Amino acid sequence: MARTSLTLSSPSGRALRGVSNTVLVLIGICFALPLAWLLLASFDPAATLTLKWPSALTLDNFASVLTPELAWLPLWNSVQLSGGCAIITVVVAVLAAYPLSRYRLRINRPYLYGILFGTCLPITAMMVPVYSLFVSLNLIDSITGTILFMAAASLPMAIWMMKNFMDSVPVVLEEAAWVDGASMMATLTRVVIPLMRPGIAVVFIFVFVQAWGNFFVPFVLLLSPEKQPAAVSIFAFFGQYGAVAYGKLAAFSLVYSIPVLALYVFTSRVLGGGSALAGAVKG
Amino acid sequence: MSSTHVVAAGGRGGATAPRPPARRNRLGRSVGRSVPLIPSMVLIAVFLLGPVISSFYGSFTDMSLTGSAAQGTKFVGLENYVQLFQNPDFLQSVWLTVLFLVGSAIIGQNVLGLGLAMLMRNGNTVVRGIVGTLVVTAWILPEIVAAFAAYAFFHDDGTFNELLALVGIHGPNWLYALPMVAVILANVWRGTAFSMLVYSAALFDVPEDVTESAEIDGAGGAKRLVYITLPMIRRSISTNLMLTTLQTLSVFTLIYVMTAGGPGTKSSTLPILAYQEAFKFSQLGLGTAIATILLVIGAVFSVVYIRALRPEVD
Numbered sequence: 001m002a003r004t005s006l007t008l009s010s011p012s013g014r015a016l017r018g019v020s021n022t023v024l025v026l027i028g029i030c031f032a033l034p035l036a037w038l039l040l041a042s043f044d045p046a047a048t049l050t051l052k053w054p055s056a057l058t059l060d061n062f063a064s065v066l067t068p069e070l071a072w073l074p075l076w077n078s079v080q081l082s083g084g085c086a087i088i089t090v091v092v093a094v095l096a097a098y099p100l101s102r103y104r105l106r107i108n109r110p111y112l113y114g115i116l117f118g119t120c121l122p123i124t125a126m127m128v129p130v131y132s133l134f135v136s137l138n139l140i141d142s143i144t145g146t147i148l149f150m151a152a153a154s155l156p157m158a159i160w161m162m163k164n165f166m167d168s169v170p171v172v173l174e175e176a177a178w179v180d181g182a183s184m185m186a187t188l189t190r191v192v193i194p195l196m197r198p199g200i201a202v203v204f205i206f207v208f209v210q211a212w213g214n215f216f217v218p219f220v221l222l223l224s225p226e227k228q229p230a231a232v233s234i235f236a237f238f239g240q241y242g243a244v245a246y247g248k249l250a251a252f253s254l255v256y257s258i259p260v261l262a263l264y265v266f267t268s269r270v271l272g273g274g275s276a277l278a279g280a281v282k283g
Numbered sequence: 284m285s286s287t288h289v290v291a292a293g294g295r296g297g298a299t300a301p302r303p304p305a306r307r308n309r310l311g312r313s314v315g316r317s318v319p320l321i322p323s324m325v326l327i328a329v330f331l332l333g334p335v336i337s338s339f340y341g342s343f344t345d346m347s348l349t350g351s352a353a354q355g356t357k358f359v360g361l362e363n364y365v366q367l368f369q370n371p372d373f374l375q376s377v378w379l380t381v382l383f384l385v386g387s388a389i390i391g392q393n394v395l396g397l398g399l400a401m402l403m404r405n406g407n408t409v410v411r412g413i414v415g416t417l418v419v420t421a422w423i424l425p426e427i428v429a430a431f432a433a434y435a436f437f438h439d440d441g442t443f444n445e446l447l448a449l450v451g452i453h454g455p456n457w458l459y460a461l462p463m464v465a466v467i468l469a470n471v472w473r474g475t476a477f478s479m480l481v482y483s484a485a486l487f488d489v490p491e492d493v494t495e496s497a498e499i500d501g502a503g504g505a506k507r508l509v510y511i512t513l514p515m516i517r518r519s520i521s522t523n524l525m526l527t528t529l530q531t532l533s534v535f536t537l538i539y540v541m542t543a544g545g546p547g548t549k550s551s552t553l554p555i556l557a558y559q560e561a562f563k564f565s566q567l568g569l570g571t572a573i574a575t576i577l578l579v580i581g582a583v584f585s586v587v588y589i590r591a592l593r594p595e596v597d
Contacts, residue, residue: 016504020405027399028414031421031472033442034432041435049435051442092326095319103316111320113589118331120585122533124554125577128561128570129338130330132346152330155323184316213425215536220562231427235540238431246435253428264423 042254047247061251071252073226074233077143078256081218081229082211084147089158089207090200092151097162098188102171112163118156127220134221141223150217154207161206165199166192198271205263212260230256335578342572363572372548373573376556380532382463383470383552388531391471393524396478400486401512403479415479422476430540433469434458437541462542462550469537474530478523485519486512518591525588532581553577 033051041047042061044054065071100108130149131140139145169192177187193200215231222228225236234252241248342363346356367373399418403411421429436442437457444454457465489512497507513520535554538544544551544559551559553573561570 017405020402021407021410024402024406024410024414028417031417034436037435038432049438049441050445092322096323098319099316105313105317107317116589117585120529122577122581124533124535125574126334128557128574129334133334133337149330152326215427253431257424257428
């Protein structure tokens with residue numbers, strides 16, 4: 001701070017910094033208040049809807065929510081849905097990205113335009129026709145069907161990201177493999193995939209996090225409570241007890257959010273992918 | 284910005300693609316090479332293209348989930364659309380959607396995101412880190428959790444009214460009296476991080492000597508913003524406006540948890556109304572017609588966006 005105000009050597013520079021910091025702090029407080037409620041209410045045995053310091057710090061809310069039927073089964077369902085969706089998406093996207101990145105096929109251009117178009121589709125707007133489709137395919141309340149739809153919905157973005165990551169892998173090593181007579185699949189699995197592990201991890205986490213947070217798709221496509229992921233069962237909990245058990249609702253929400261927050265920190269710290277994620281979202 | 288470099292590198296990679304041992308049949312070769320595209324094509328065709336096509340078709344039929352019409356679906360032409368445009372709920376919903384888009388995406392998230400990004404440049408490192416983390420946390424939380432937090436904040440007995448009471452204002456019951464204000468503010472809170480990140484990256488690329496020389500020439504802060512900074516990041520602004528609009532157009536969970544579209548239909552934007560018509564009132568045809576309209580709006584925005592991005596695809 002001192003250094004820059006020296007180079008600017010003007011009192012207006014320092015005043016600007018003061019104003020900037022004050023405004024930033026005020027905006028920060030506005031953003032923090034709803035989050036702080038979530039955190040404090042989850043440790044408060046007598047939580048209300050208002051932000052206040054807990055009357056006593058307790059883990060009772062977590063203990064009463066973390067039962068097999070209330071939290072663990074829905075969380076396990078979330079793991080299945082998001083994990084299945086992310087695995088299918090990554091495998092299919094790697095396969096699709098290879099010819100798009102390495103060959104000049106006539107189909108590439110229209111296909112890439114289609115993919116880019118697909119990334120912009122408002123998926124929420126599609127849920128009514130998707131429901132009709134699932135009824136006619138007899139896939140309503142099927143976990144596999146839901147996984148396949150979620151994978152298809154995340155494919156356009158995943159293929160786009162994967163192609164960009166693959167483009168940055170140099171082709172020299174592959175040329176050596178071609179000369180040695182390796183097939184396309186052998187080159188892909190033995191040369192390209194090992195070289196782009198961080199990129200694959202970023203795509204996997206990106207898809208997993210989106211599926212984990214997805215409420216609307218399983219809400220419409222899965223009907224049995226024992227099949228529903230945490231996003232939907234937490235909403236059911238809110239509908240049943242939300243008006244009284246705020247502490248438990250906050251605790252459940254926090255437990256459900258932890259994997260997402262952890263994966264975000266992992267991506268930005270370990271994979272250096274904060275910018276990669278932002279770049280991908282940018283298109 | 285990093286994505287641009289990646290794509291540019293890909294262009295070169297494609298040009299020097301390795302040539303496997305020559306085969307006589309070029310057509311056979313390119314068919315063989317496109318085989319890995321098939322799984323993605325099948326999934327996208329069945330689960331994305333299928334619903335889009337059936338949405339267009341279904342919006343011209345009288346299909347429903349229950350009752351006599353559920354057995355034999357028949358073609359009714361434009362009847363669903365005629366019915367929609369005579370439906371006051373639909374017209375109100377169009378207006379509410381525009382309000383939601385303009386208020387929370389075009390004005391709220393963009394202006395606040397740009398403002399935050401510019402303040403961050405002048406701010407202290409610690410303040411910057413903490414405020415940035417808070418803004419981003421609201422964005423990466425699962426949507427339903429963010430919706431609960433916003434629900435509690437704007438509830439009649441919530442934090443917001445408590446704060447207003449501190450300064451002697453008796454706040455209204457936001458979720459009932461002013462539901463659109465509540466959901467717009469909530470969406471600004473949740474979505475601003477995206478714009479902030481985009482604009483931070485864009486401002487990082489604005490060379491400091493340009494703004495400094497403008498300052499020496501006597502341009503004040505507002506003038507520098509309007510004549511130097513904004514024109515230099517205009518591409519990021521248009522991209523960001525397009526993307527935040529598309530994201531906001533499909534917001535469902537936030538509104539559904541906070542107000543469920545209510546009271547009545549006073550905060551039913553189009554995605555909520557499509558859901559209500561189809562699943563609450565069993566008007567699948569009407570719901571599908573609304574979905575089709577949303578898809579068309581989304582498609583128009585996508586085409587504009589893709590045209591802007593075209594150099595990266597070629």
